[in-house]
Structure formats: C-alpha cells, structure tokens
Amino acid sequence: MKFGSKRTVAALRTKQTVHVRFRMYKAKKRWLIAGTALLLMPALFQPGQEVHADSKSPQTTAVTSQSGATAETTAKTATGNTQPAGTTTQNTAAASSSAAVNAASSATQSSASSIASSAVASTGDSAASTSDATDSKSLATGSAAVKPQTVTQEDRSLASAAVQTTSAAASSTASSASSQASLAAQSATTTQANTQAPANATAAESTQTIGDYTYSLDTANGTATVTGRANANVTDINIGASVTYNGQTFKVTAINNGAFATLNNLGNVNVADTVTSIGENAFAYSQFTGNITIENAIDVGSAAFASVKAVSVTLNGTANIGTKTFAYANLSGGITIADAKTIETQAFFGLTASSLKIDGQADISESAFESANIAGDVTVNNAQTIDKNAFASLKAQALTINGQTDIGEGAFIYAQITGSVNITGANTIGDNAFQFAKVTDAINVPDNVALGEKAFYQVYAASLSLNGAATTFGNQAFAMSRIGQVTINAATIDQQAFFHLYTDQLTFGDDVRVITDGAFQFIENTKELPQIDGKDNPKNQIDSLNLSANIKTITNAAFYAAKITVITVAPDSQLTTLGYQAFAFATVTSMDMPDSLEQIGDQAFYGGKLVKVAFGPKLQSIGNLAFAEFGPLGNADFSRATALETIGDSAFAYNTINNAIAFPAKLVSIGNAAFVGNRIPALKLNNGLQTIGDTAFGYNQIQNELVVPDSVTDIGKYAFVYNSISNLTLGNGLKTIGQEAFEANVILNALTIPSSVTTIGAKAFNVNLMPKVIIAGAPVIGKEAFSTNRITVLQASTAQPATPDALNQSADAYTDSAHVSLSDFFDVAISGVTHQDIVVSNIKGSNGVKVTFDTASKSFKMPAQTQGFSFDWSLKGNDGVTYTGHYNVHLDDPVIRAHDISLFTGQVWKPELNFIDAVKQDGTSVPLSELTWTVTDENGKIVSEKDKNGIVTGDVDNTQPTTYTVTYTYGAESGSAKIYYNQRLAASYALVGTQTTTATGQPITVDTKQFSLSLGEGFDAGTLQLSDLNFFDANGNQVAADALTATGVCTV
Structure with a gap:
C-alpha cells in the first residue's frame, strides 16, 4: 500500500520502531537486549514512567532526564490532501518519538545510538524519507488522521518493569552525561513538536519546500522561517537572505525550533544577516566538518547548537544567546562572539574549543561557560558583567579580560590556566571569583579594582601584579595562595588579604601607604619543608622584604608570625608607625628602624627574633611588650632616640640585651618590667626621667x-x-x-x-x-x-x-686592744x-x-695576745x-684586710667586693691594683687569679650556689676572705612556643611538645605539663585547656 506523503511514511516507520522496542521487552528470551539499551539511555526512560500511544491521536513521547526535562508532550498531526509525488505538500508528518530516542541516546552513550540506529529517523530529513513497506492498519490516506499502533496493557507493564530493572544502572551515569541527556531530551521534544506546520495554520501561512530546505511562509508579512532540510544530500547549510515562491519574495527571518537537529556529516553553516531568530534546538546534536557563521541573529534559542561538533563558530551581532545554546559543543577550532548583549545561563556549558573570544558589552550569565575546555586563549572584551560561576572550572591556555567589567561570585572558581591571567579594567572581582584557580604563569589584576572576599583564595600562580592606589581588598582575598612572585601597589593592604601566603618574593610599590589587619599573617616561602626537632624549618623563610619609601603605617598584626629573615627599609622611608603586633612572632632577625619612625605600638615585635635594634631621632614612644618575650635581642641602641618620651610595660622584657644603655634626654617614663630579665651591664638614666616602673630593670647584670x-x-x-x-x-x-x-x-x-x-x-x-x-x-x-x-x-x-x-x-673591724669600745x-x-x-x-x-663586755664603760675586756673576737x-x-x-673584730695589725661577702647566683664577683685595704707599717695604703689575688673553690682548686704582671685568668662561676676563698697577697703578707654564693630567691623563666591548629568546633588538643620552659640561674624546669599552662583569650579571659574551640589567638 503506497502513500503520497513521504513524511507520513517516515512517521509510520518511526511508529514501527517503537512497536519493535515493545516487542523486545515482551520477548522473554531477549530481555537483556532491552536492558542494555535502557542502561545506555538513562535520560530516555526513568523509573515509574510509561511509554504509550493514545488510540485517539498521534502522540510523541518526551523524555525526563536527571536534570528534569519535560515529562511528556503531545502534538497533533496536521493533515491535508495527498499530493502527487514530487510536488510540495502542505501536510506535515507527525514527528515520531524516534527523534527523542536518537537525541537522548547520543547524549549518554554512542553505542546506544548504534543499537537503535535501524529504527531512528532524523527529524530534519523526514521530508526526504520514503518507504513503500507500511502496515495498512496503522495509517489512513487522504484526510484521515494518522493512527498509532495499539500498545497493550501487557506491553506497558513489561516496559515499566524493564525500566525499573535498569534504573539503578542508569542513575550512576556521570553528571555531565546527565546534563547532555537533558539537552537531548529537550532537543528531541522540541524537534518533533516544532518541525510540523502549526495545527491552526491559516491561509496566509504555509510550509513549502523551496530548493534544499523547507520553509514556513507568511504571505501577509512576506517573511519566511526555515523549518528543515528537504534534500538529504545537502551538507553545507547556507541560509540566504530571501526565497521566492509562486512569484513572491520572502525575507528569511528565522530558523524554526529543531530545524536541523541531530544531523550528521554536514559541512559549513552560514546564516544570512536577515535571520534575527534561531529557535530552540535548531542545530542541536548535529555534526559539521566545517564552520558555523551566524550574522545578526538577535535571539538564539535554548540549546540551539547544543552538543554540535564543528570546526569553528562565529556569532556576529547575536544579541541574546539562550540557555544552553552551545552546551557541550565540541569545536576543533575557535569561537568568536561579537556584540552579544546577553549570554544566558549555561549557554556554553561544557564547551570544547581551541579559542574563545567575546566582544561587546555582554552580560554573561551564571554558569554560561562553566566547565569549558579551551585549548588556547580566552579573551573577554568589554563585557558588562560576568556572573556567578560563569567560567567555573574553565580550562584554557591564557585568560584576558578587558574593559570595565564586574566579575561575579565564583566566576572563575577552580579555573585552570596554563598561561597567564590578564585583567585590564575590571571594576569589581567578586567573592571567590578565582578561588582555587591554578595559573601556570602570571596573574595581572587591574588598577583600582574592588576585590571580594576570598577572590583569589588558595590560587596557584607564578606571579601576581596588583596595581592601583584605590584597590580594595575583601577578607582573605589572596589567603593561602601559592604565588612565586607578588608585586602590590595598592594604598591600603588589609583584611588578611594575603593571610598565609606562600611566596618567594614580595615587592611593594610606591603607592603603598598602610599595611594592616593581618594582611600578611603567617606568610612564608613556597618550599614548605618539614619541621626540625619540632621547630619551624628556617629554610621556609622568605629571604628578604623591602619596605618601600611611602609606607607610613604597619599595624594590627600585619606581619604576625611572618616567616621573613631580613627586612630592609628604603633610605628615604616615610614610615611613622609600627603598630599593634605589626611583626609579632615574626622570624625577622634584622630590621633597621628608619629615622622617620615615631611610634612603635604594643607587641609590635613581641616574641620576635631581632638580634639588635637602633632607634632614630623622631621616635616618641615604644609600646607595651613591643620587643618582649625570650628573643635573641642582644643590643638596643637609644643613642639617637632624642625624641623618645615613653617606654611601655615589658617593652624589652626577657631578652638577652647585653650592651650598656644610656637613655636620651626627653625620656619621661619607663614602664613596669620594661627591661626585666636581660643582661644589661651598665645603665645611665637621663636627667628628665620621672618614673621607673615595677621590676623595670630587675634581674639584669647592672654593675658599678x-x-x-x-x-x-x-x-x-x-x-x-x-x-x-x-x-x-x-x-x-x-x-x-x-x-x-x-x-x-x-x-x-x-x-x-x-x-x-x-x-x-x-x-x-x-x-x-x-x-x-x-x-x-x-x-x-x-x-x-x-x-x-x-x-x-x-x-x-x-x-x-x-x-x-x-x-x-x-x-668587720680592724683595730687594737686600745680601741674596742662600742663608740669605736x-x-x-x-x-x-x-x-x-x-x-x-x-x-x-x-x-x-x-672576752667579756663591760656594761659600764661599754667596752670589751680581753687578755693579752688576743688576736680577735666576735659578738652579736x-x-x-x-x-x-x-x-x-654580727661583728667580727680583728686585733692584729694586718697588712691586708678583707671580709667575707654573700652573693646570689647570677651576681658578678669583683676583687674589690672582699677587699678593704692594705696598710704598710708606716701607715701608707697599698692600692688593690698592686696586689695579686687568687680565688679557689671548695676543693682548693684555683678558678681565677691575677698575677704580678696584672694578667687575670680564669673566671668565677656565678651560676651555682658554692663557696670560694679569695686570698690577696702583697709580698709576704696576705689576707683571705670568703665568697658565699647563695641560690636566688627568684628567677626569670622563659616559656616559648606557638601552636597553630585549625578550629573545627571540637575541643583543641594542646600539644605541650610545641612549648618549652626554661628557668634562669641554674634552676631545672623539669618536664612541662599541661597543668603548668594557663590560657587566655583575646579579651584576657581565662579559658580552660579543654574548651579551646574558637578561632583566634590565645595567650599561654
């Protein structure tokens, strides 16, 4: 039985295809085939869905993928009078569900397409398909409605069971395949529903085959819409500006939904500039060996080119690019987008191409180019906005963004750029914009940009260039990043912008004025070498950092615990303030304080590693704990600090300062414990000083x-x-x-x-x-x-x-028996x-x-030859x-007189401490400098002595409690005395250590091995226990060791 309409025959063939599949499910011996097909087409059938045909009108079965495509769509078949073969017909065959099968299959697994290939007819080629073999029961001729074959309840049940059997396997399909399946389903549905003439077509509208294509003609307006390909042998799709039919010229203005979807082995696509609208799924899943060029298409519909394969794409004057328009497109060449106004959500999701260039003031919507894989460069010129996740997970060789663009939240998160990132004119770079990005070469950020929170958090790059005095930083904008060389030229660097940055070279430009708010806390070089004996490896330190001339303020933990070895300051430095914790716990061993410096704030170098420090002529104050806590600071020079007025509490406490100190004339106050626990040997206080605080110089070695x-x-x-x-x-x-x-x-x-x-x-x-x-x-x-x-x-x-x-x-008294009264x-x-x-x-x-005491004369009585006596x-x-x-009275006529003394450990013994005098028989005195002396320990061993040539050898150890004997000698005469060293009643202690732990909300375990306790002056500290430690939060409130959960810095 033959039919005049080729499209009707094509529709019949697709109906038979569905029927064959139901029989596959029904044949018990071949259930595995159906199961395999369903496994490879998870977007086509889902658990709980039925595929069926209604007996009243032709149906098309739509597909629901995991991403939620349309569940089911019905389209009535337009009918008309049968025309002779070779003529144009107004009848449009019902689009079959086979198109949906084909689209969904290609989205998930190519093998599924091959399984169904014998049953699939491409919608765009349906007009050219012919078949003489049809089922006479399935279709009526002429104006009769097309009738689908009947599907029994048993068929539905078996199909449903087969779907449910394979649902678990289908649900495991990769997420990208799921998204492609969604597009395939959408394409199939839209294709079959829209390649037909509208059911309510009027006399002014008709669908005609003109040349190689079919058109919907609007005779009233003189416009034509391309609806498909009429000639299956046509490979290049060339849509001209106009067509002529029955003597009337029609301007081609649109390409219909699904018009060229799922076609293979095509060449080039060229669309004239008269075409202003390209419908949904118009070219979806088609394969081209050439280029796609679209001129002046104002609107390109959703998924219009989804999953196409081609060499290159050029879009000129395309104002609106719809949702998923080129999603999963695979191009061996590049893509150029000119003058686009809007690029919708996921428009180029999963794009593969050799290059990408976007020109024009486009708004690039959320996830528009997410997961794009560009072998070459990506260039965005003059875009208005780049929205959230627009280029998330982008892979490209280089990225260039030109123009006053607003880059949105997460716009390039997880991007991988094998070249450089150049941003020349962005207004804002939003929160997390480049978070976790990896850039092989440089990142160049534009002048005066506003950087969002964690905008470049944990990025990898070879270098970073950041310019513009008005540049602002969101919290932790570059925190945890690993960048070989960093150059910054912003006026204010704050907000922990470079918290724990890993870099080998940090350079500040001339525009930098203020560094604050933890901007460079915990920075170190990129080596990340392991600890040595539980302590930081010094090879992780940045070798040097130069503070540029125009920096005025460094404060608020700006370089807290920074691992930097040497800091140099520009000779013409304008630095006036080193504020709170500016370099606290930093590893800096050398830093020259510039002459411009006026204020050193509280804890500015607390717990630091400076070896020496010299202060300039403008310094006015040194804050509390500024240089305190068990560091190696051995030299403090105040000789040029002529403007210094105050030294705060514990400013230099517990260091190893061992140089003589002379304070400048304007110094007014020295705070509590300002220099406690050092080794200062000599001190000169200025006339003008008013107060000396508690323990200001306690436990030093001030002599003379x-x-x-x-x-x-x-x-x-x-x-x-x-x-x-x-x-x-x-x-x-x-x-x-x-x-x-x-x-x-x-x-x-x-x-x-x-x-x-x-x-x-x-x-x-x-x-x-x-x-x-x-x-x-x-x-x-x-x-x-x-x-x-x-x-x-x-x-x-x-x-x-x-x-x-x-x-x-x-x-002690040296006298004779004639002078022994109390008045003597x-x-x-x-x-x-x-x-x-x-x-x-x-x-x-x-x-x-x-010896007796006469209370009347208030004198002592003794027999002759008494050499001496003592009394209380x-x-x-x-x-x-x-x-x-207690009094010791010596009655001999000594040549040398000396007395016993008691010292505490740590105090320095000198020969003049025991020595009283040496008197010749004629009454003249011999100075100590002309005497020799010897100091012996408790075993009689000489530990120190001065010979007749005035040369002193040895040393009197003052670290342990012991007793020495000093003997002064002049000629044949000598005199001896004891030196008693007693243990100190108090000693300084040093608790050193830092533990950095990530807070998880659970109690933090304190590792006592991270801290070491030492006691001065010979005391043994023993093993440090957790119970020895007290913890205080930033407000000074004590916190239990098992309640350390909050973030921040605790004092131990």
Missing part, C-alpha cells in the same frame, strides 16, 4: 655606679632587684622607693636617703653591703628595708618611724637611742680566749623597731 637623677620621683617595686650595683646615688627629687627596689645588689657605698623621700618599701635595700645609711627626711619605711647589710652607721633621727627592722647586719664600732642616732643602748651577746674569743648585737628604738647584727 648607678645615679638616679634629681628628676626621678618614683622608683617602682623590684625596679633594680638582683643586679650587681656597687655604688648608688639617689637624686633629690625622689619621693617613693618601692618594695625590694634595690634588693640583692652589692651596694658598697654609704647611702644617703634624700629629704624628698616620703616612702621606702619593705626590703627596699635588703641584702646589700652598705656600711652606712643616712636618712635625711622623715619617710615611712617598710619592714626590713635595710636588713642584711654591713651597716654600723645609721642616722635617721627625724624619720617617722626612724627605720624599719634593720636585721642581720654583718661588719658604731655611730647610731635613731629614734631616741644611740650606740650606748646597744645590747651585746654571744661573745666569742679566737682560739678559745675569753641588737638595738631597740623607742618606737619599738629592732636592729640586729
């Missing part, structure tokens, strides 16, 4: 003379505790002397307390060697302020109270009592000789204050 100038009004608690000051002068403006201010020194001189002093703290001068104290005023004096000295002359008649308990005085040994005038009121006890004569004494003033001591 210390003069407190008249300008000083207050000396804090422990200000000079545990030093080796041997000569002390107090200024006349002094008001308060704090508790233990000068305790444990070796003050030898008679001390005058000026009348200006109103308060002397407890133990202020305890444990020294002072022989005489004169208190000129009436201060309030704390307990034991002068205890454990050698005081025998104490004058404080007007003091209120006179003095505190001056206990444990120890003195004491000069006391305090609180209404004198030496006549002294009570003597525990008298012991040498060699067992009995006490004196109680009218105010109830008690003074006590």
Whole structure:
C-alpha cells in the first residue's frame, strides 16, 4: 500500500520502531537486549514512567532526564490532501518519538545510538524519507488522521518493569552525561513538536519546500522561517537572505525550533544577516566538518547548537544567546562572539574549543561557560558583567579580560590556566571569583579594582601584579595562595588579604601607604619543608622584604608570625608607625628602624627574633611588650632616640640585651618590667626621667655606679632587684622607693636617703653591703628595708618611724686592744637611742680566749695576745623597731684586710667586693691594683687569679650556689676572705612556643611538645605539663585547656 506523503511514511516507520522496542521487552528470551539499551539511555526512560500511544491521536513521547526535562508532550498531526509525488505538500508528518530516542541516546552513550540506529529517523530529513513497506492498519490516506499502533496493557507493564530493572544502572551515569541527556531530551521534544506546520495554520501561512530546505511562509508579512532540510544530500547549510515562491519574495527571518537537529556529516553553516531568530534546538546534536557563521541573529534559542561538533563558530551581532545554546559543543577550532548583549545561563556549558573570544558589552550569565575546555586563549572584551560561576572550572591556555567589567561570585572558581591571567579594567572581582584557580604563569589584576572576599583564595600562580592606589581588598582575598612572585601597589593592604601566603618574593610599590589587619599573617616561602626537632624549618623563610619609601603605617598584626629573615627599609622611608603586633612572632632577625619612625605600638615585635635594634631621632614612644618575650635581642641602641618620651610595660622584657644603655634626654617614663630579665651591664638614666616602673630593670647584670637623677620621683617595686650595683646615688627629687627596689645588689657605698623621700618599701635595700645609711627626711619605711647589710652607721633621727627592722647586719673591724669600745664600732642616732643602748651577746674569743663586755664603760675586756673576737648585737628604738647584727673584730695589725661577702647566683664577683685595704707599717695604703689575688673553690682548686704582671685568668662561676676563698697577697703578707654564693630567691623563666591548629568546633588538643620552659640561674624546669599552662583569650579571659574551640589567638 503506497502513500503520497513521504513524511507520513517516515512517521509510520518511526511508529514501527517503537512497536519493535515493545516487542523486545515482551520477548522473554531477549530481555537483556532491552536492558542494555535502557542502561545506555538513562535520560530516555526513568523509573515509574510509561511509554504509550493514545488510540485517539498521534502522540510523541518526551523524555525526563536527571536534570528534569519535560515529562511528556503531545502534538497533533496536521493533515491535508495527498499530493502527487514530487510536488510540495502542505501536510506535515507527525514527528515520531524516534527523534527523542536518537537525541537522548547520543547524549549518554554512542553505542546506544548504534543499537537503535535501524529504527531512528532524523527529524530534519523526514521530508526526504520514503518507504513503500507500511502496515495498512496503522495509517489512513487522504484526510484521515494518522493512527498509532495499539500498545497493550501487557506491553506497558513489561516496559515499566524493564525500566525499573535498569534504573539503578542508569542513575550512576556521570553528571555531565546527565546534563547532555537533558539537552537531548529537550532537543528531541522540541524537534518533533516544532518541525510540523502549526495545527491552526491559516491561509496566509504555509510550509513549502523551496530548493534544499523547507520553509514556513507568511504571505501577509512576506517573511519566511526555515523549518528543515528537504534534500538529504545537502551538507553545507547556507541560509540566504530571501526565497521566492509562486512569484513572491520572502525575507528569511528565522530558523524554526529543531530545524536541523541531530544531523550528521554536514559541512559549513552560514546564516544570512536577515535571520534575527534561531529557535530552540535548531542545530542541536548535529555534526559539521566545517564552520558555523551566524550574522545578526538577535535571539538564539535554548540549546540551539547544543552538543554540535564543528570546526569553528562565529556569532556576529547575536544579541541574546539562550540557555544552553552551545552546551557541550565540541569545536576543533575557535569561537568568536561579537556584540552579544546577553549570554544566558549555561549557554556554553561544557564547551570544547581551541579559542574563545567575546566582544561587546555582554552580560554573561551564571554558569554560561562553566566547565569549558579551551585549548588556547580566552579573551573577554568589554563585557558588562560576568556572573556567578560563569567560567567555573574553565580550562584554557591564557585568560584576558578587558574593559570595565564586574566579575561575579565564583566566576572563575577552580579555573585552570596554563598561561597567564590578564585583567585590564575590571571594576569589581567578586567573592571567590578565582578561588582555587591554578595559573601556570602570571596573574595581572587591574588598577583600582574592588576585590571580594576570598577572590583569589588558595590560587596557584607564578606571579601576581596588583596595581592601583584605590584597590580594595575583601577578607582573605589572596589567603593561602601559592604565588612565586607578588608585586602590590595598592594604598591600603588589609583584611588578611594575603593571610598565609606562600611566596618567594614580595615587592611593594610606591603607592603603598598602610599595611594592616593581618594582611600578611603567617606568610612564608613556597618550599614548605618539614619541621626540625619540632621547630619551624628556617629554610621556609622568605629571604628578604623591602619596605618601600611611602609606607607610613604597619599595624594590627600585619606581619604576625611572618616567616621573613631580613627586612630592609628604603633610605628615604616615610614610615611613622609600627603598630599593634605589626611583626609579632615574626622570624625577622634584622630590621633597621628608619629615622622617620615615631611610634612603635604594643607587641609590635613581641616574641620576635631581632638580634639588635637602633632607634632614630623622631621616635616618641615604644609600646607595651613591643620587643618582649625570650628573643635573641642582644643590643638596643637609644643613642639617637632624642625624641623618645615613653617606654611601655615589658617593652624589652626577657631578652638577652647585653650592651650598656644610656637613655636620651626627653625620656619621661619607663614602664613596669620594661627591661626585666636581660643582661644589661651598665645603665645611665637621663636627667628628665620621672618614673621607673615595677621590676623595670630587675634581674639584669647592672654593675658599678648607678645615679638616679634629681628628676626621678618614683622608683617602682623590684625596679633594680638582683643586679650587681656597687655604688648608688639617689637624686633629690625622689619621693617613693618601692618594695625590694634595690634588693640583692652589692651596694658598697654609704647611702644617703634624700629629704624628698616620703616612702621606702619593705626590703627596699635588703641584702646589700652598705656600711652606712643616712636618712635625711622623715619617710615611712617598710619592714626590713635595710636588713642584711654591713651597716654600723645609721642616722635617721627625724624619720617617722626612724627605720624599719634593720636585721642581720654583718661588719668587720680592724683595730687594737686600745680601741674596742662600742663608740669605736658604731655611730647610731635613731629614734631616741644611740650606740650606748646597744645590747651585746654571744661573745666569742679566737682560739678559745675569753672576752667579756663591760656594761659600764661599754667596752670589751680581753687578755693579752688576743688576736680577735666576735659578738652579736641588737638595738631597740623607742618606737619599738629592732636592729640586729654580727661583728667580727680583728686585733692584729694586718697588712691586708678583707671580709667575707654573700652573693646570689647570677651576681658578678669583683676583687674589690672582699677587699678593704692594705696598710704598710708606716701607715701608707697599698692600692688593690698592686696586689695579686687568687680565688679557689671548695676543693682548693684555683678558678681565677691575677698575677704580678696584672694578667687575670680564669673566671668565677656565678651560676651555682658554692663557696670560694679569695686570698690577696702583697709580698709576704696576705689576707683571705670568703665568697658565699647563695641560690636566688627568684628567677626569670622563659616559656616559648606557638601552636597553630585549625578550629573545627571540637575541643583543641594542646600539644605541650610545641612549648618549652626554661628557668634562669641554674634552676631545672623539669618536664612541662599541661597543668603548668594557663590560657587566655583575646579579651584576657581565662579559658580552660579543654574548651579551646574558637578561632583566634590565645595567650599561654
């Protein structure tokens, strides 16, 4: 039975194809074939769907893929009078479901297409298909409606079961194939529904075959829409500007939906500039051996060129490129887009091409080029916007973005660029725009751009160039990135912009003014070598960093814990402020402070590694903890700091400063613990200094003379505790002397307390060697302020109270038996009592000789040949204050006189400390410089000595408690004395370490191995335990060790 309409026959063949597939499901012995076909076509059939034909009208079965394509679409078949063979017909065959099968199959697996190839007819070629073999029951001729073959309920059940059996396998298809399947389904549905003439076509509209193509002609408007290919042998698709039919010329203005979809072995596509609209799926899944050129198509519909294969694509004047228009297109050449206005969502998703160029003020929508794989360069010129994820996961050789573009959130996230990224004029680069991108060569960011949060977070690149004074940074814009060379020329660098940057070279341009807010915290070089013995590997440090001349402020942890070895400063530097934690915990060993520097803020170099520091003439203040905490700082030079006024609390605490220090004239205050725990050997205080804070110079090695100038009004608690000051002068403006201010020194001189002093703290001068104290005023004096000295002359008649308990005085007297009264040994005038009121006890004569004390004459009595004796004494003033001591009386006529002394570990012994004098028989004195001396340890071994040539060898170890004997010699005469070293009552400690841990919300485990504890002066610290540590958050609140969960920096 023959039919005049070739399209009707084609439709019948496709109906038979569906019928054959149902029979495949039904044949029990061949169920595996159907299962395999379904496995390879997951987008065609989904669990729970039925494929069926309605007995009333022709149906087409649409496909639902995993991405949610249309479930089912119905299109009625237009009918008309049968025309003779070879003439144009107005009948349009019903598009079959085979087109959907073909499209979906090609989207998922090419083998599925081959399985169904015998049953598939391409929609665009349906008009040219012929068949004489048809089922007479399936189609009526003439004006009769086309009837589909009947599908039984059994067929539906078996088909449904087969679908369900293979659903698990189908669901495992890769996501990109799923997206392609969605496009295929959309293409198939749209193709079969739209390549027919509209059911309500009017007399003014008709579908005609003209030459190689079919057209829908609008005689009223004189326009034509291309609906398909009439000649299957045509390979080049050339759509001209006009066609003529029945003497009327029609302007070609559109290409219909699905017009050339799923065609193979095509050549080139050229579309005239009269065509302003290309419909959905128009060329979807077709394969071209040549080029595609579109001129002036204002609108290109959704999926119009989805999954096409071609050499190149040129779009000129295409205003609107629809959703998924070129999704998964595969081009061996390049693609050029000119003058586009809108590029819709996923328009070029999954594109493969050799190059991509976009010209014109386009809005590039979300995911428009996501997952594109471009073998060559990508160039975007003058785009208005590049929206969210527009080029996410892009692969390209080079990327160039020109013009005032706004780059949106995640626009190039995960991009892989084997060349360089050049952005010449972007206004904004949004949050996460290039996050996780990998760039083999350089990244060049435009001048004055606004960078979003994490815009280039964790990117890899060979170099970065960032210019423009007005450039702004979002939080952690380049954090965690690994970039070989970084050049920055923005006025303000902040917001942790380069947090933990890995770079080998960092360069600042002349526009940089302010570096703040953790901009370069934790930066290091790119080597990332392992730790050595639990400590950072020094080879991970950036060798050097130059601070350009125009930088004025570095503050707020800008280089916190930065791993940089040397920082150099431009000779004409304008740097005025090094603020809070500017270089705290940084590994910088050398940095010259510029002459322009005015402020050094709190903790600016806290925990740092500077070896020496010298301050310039404009420096006004040094903040709290500025250079503190157990660093190797060994030299601090204030000689040029002529404007310096304040030194903050703990500013230089616990370093190893071992140079003599002289303070400049304008210095007003020295804070608490400012220099505690160093090794300062000599100190000169300026006239103009007013206050010396608590423990300001405690636990140093200050020797020889210390003069407190008249300008000083207050000396804090422990200000000079545990030093080796041997000569002390107090200024006349002094008001308060704090508790233990000068305790444990070796003050030898008679001390005058000026009348200006109103308060002397407890133990202020305890444990020294002072022989005489004169208190000129009436201060309030704390307990034991002068205890454990050698005081025998104490004058404080007007003091209120006179003095505190001056206990444990120890003195030696060298005399003869004619001068042994109390008046020979004491000069006391305090609180209404004198030496006549002294009570003597525990008298012991040498060699067992009995010595007595005559209370009437206040003198001692002894037999002849007595060589000496000792006694204890006490004196109680009218105010109830008690003074006590011990006296050693030597009755020989010595050539050399020396006395025993007690020192604390860490204090420096000098020969003059034991030596009193050496007197010849004629009464003339011999200076110490002419004597030789020898110091022996407890075993009699010589540890240090001075020979007759004045050469001193050896050293007196002051690190351990022990006893030495010093013997002074002049000719045949000698004199000896003891040096007692006692353990310090207190010592400095050093707790060093930093632990960096990623907060997960769970309690953080503190690794005590990351911290080390050491004690000075011979103390053994033992093994550090977690219970030894206390933790405090940024607000100073104590935090339990098992509650460390929040991010931030905790103080240990």
